[in-house]
Amino acid sequence: MNEQITLDFTEKEQQPVPEPKPVSLRLISFDLRADFGFFRKPDVNDGLQLSYNMLHKPALLGILGAIAGLKGYAQKGQWPEYYKWLKEVQVGIEPLKPYHEKGNFTKTALTYTNTVGYANADGNLIVHENTLRLPAYRVYVLLNEADELQNRLLNRIRNQEAEFVPYLGKNEFTAWWENVAEYEVAPFEAERDFTVSTLFIRDYPVRSQRRKPRFSPSARAVTNQATFAYFERLPIGFDEQLLQYELAEFAYTDWALQAGSQIEGLYELSALDGTKCVIQLF
Structure with a gap:
C-alpha cells in the first residue's frame, strides 16, 4: 500500500524587513x-614607560566618549560604553603645526612615586x-x-561642551579644543599628484609613491625636495578576541x-573659505 504524502506549499509569513x-x-x-x-605603549611593563608619539584612534574615541557623556572602563573583560557606540566612527588625525618637528613632539622623562595603596604593597613604586x-x-x-548620539556629539563639539573632562592619556593631562570647522567632503580619486594632510595607513613603501623631484628652470630650484617622512605603528582599534590593540603602519609626510x-x-x-585638502579617514 502506497503511503500518501502531502506537501504544504503555504507561503510562510514573511518577517518585516527593517528600514x-x-x-x-x-x-x-x-x-x-x-x-x-x-x-x-603596552609592550613595556618595567623601567621607563614609553608613549606613542601620535594620538591614536582608541584614545581619540575615549575623548569623543567623554564629550558625549559615554562611560569608560567599568569592569575587567568588558568593553567601555564609548567604544561600543563609537568604534565605527571614521576619524582622521593630523599633528598640529608648529608644535611638532617633522612629526615628532618633544618628550621629557618624568619620575614620580605612585601612592596608590595596591601599587605599593611591596614597597614604594x-x-x-x-x-x-x-x-x-x-x-x-x-x-x-x-543618529541621536552622534548628533549630540556633533553639537557638543561645535559648542565646546563636554559631559566629562577629556584628557590626553592620563587624568591629570586635561585637554581642550578650539578652531572648530566644518567641510564639504567627497571621496578623492588620485588622478593627479597630491599631498595628504593627515596621518595615513601605508600598505606600500611611501618612497615608491613619492613624486620625483623636478627642476624648475625659471625658479632655478628643485621642487618637491625630500623634507621629511615620519612613520609609526599605531593602534586603530582592538582585537576583540585577544583583547589587545590592533595595529597598523602609519606615515606622515609633506x-x-x-x-x-x-x-x-x-x-x-x-x-568655507575655499581652501582644500586631502585627508585619510579610518
Missing part, C-alpha cells in the same frame, strides 16, 4: 591640545614615564546627524605623492 537607518553625514574638525600627553610636551592635533570626525598612488580612505575637503 535602513537614515544617514546625514557631517565632517567636522577641531584642534585638540594639552600641556602634556601620555599614550602608554617609582614610575618613570617618557611624556609628551605640548602635544597638539587637528582631529577630523565624520558623524551622522541622523611629500607630494604620485597620481595613481594606492591609499584607501582618502577624501577631499573643501572649507
Whole structure:
C-alpha cells in the first residue's frame, strides 16, 4: 500500500524587513591640545614607560566618549560604553603645526612615586614615564546627524561642551579644543599628484609613491625636495578576541605623492573659505 504524502506549499509569513537607518553625514574638525600627553605603549611593563608619539584612534574615541557623556572602563573583560557606540566612527588625525618637528613632539622623562595603596604593597613604586610636551592635533570626525548620539556629539563639539573632562592619556593631562570647522567632503580619486594632510595607513613603501623631484628652470630650484617622512605603528582599534590593540603602519609626510598612488580612505575637503585638502579617514 502506497503511503500518501502531502506537501504544504503555504507561503510562510514573511518577517518585516527593517528600514535602513537614515544617514546625514557631517565632517567636522577641531584642534585638540594639552600641556602634556601620555599614550602608554603596552609592550613595556618595567623601567621607563614609553608613549606613542601620535594620538591614536582608541584614545581619540575615549575623548569623543567623554564629550558625549559615554562611560569608560567599568569592569575587567568588558568593553567601555564609548567604544561600543563609537568604534565605527571614521576619524582622521593630523599633528598640529608648529608644535611638532617633522612629526615628532618633544618628550621629557618624568619620575614620580605612585601612592596608590595596591601599587605599593611591596614597597614604594617609582614610575618613570617618557611624556609628551605640548602635544597638539587637528582631529577630523565624520558623524551622522541622523543618529541621536552622534548628533549630540556633533553639537557638543561645535559648542565646546563636554559631559566629562577629556584628557590626553592620563587624568591629570586635561585637554581642550578650539578652531572648530566644518567641510564639504567627497571621496578623492588620485588622478593627479597630491599631498595628504593627515596621518595615513601605508600598505606600500611611501618612497615608491613619492613624486620625483623636478627642476624648475625659471625658479632655478628643485621642487618637491625630500623634507621629511615620519612613520609609526599605531593602534586603530582592538582585537576583540585577544583583547589587545590592533595595529597598523602609519606615515606622515609633506611629500607630494604620485597620481595613481594606492591609499584607501582618502577624501577631499573643501572649507568655507575655499581652501582644500586631502585627508585619510579610518
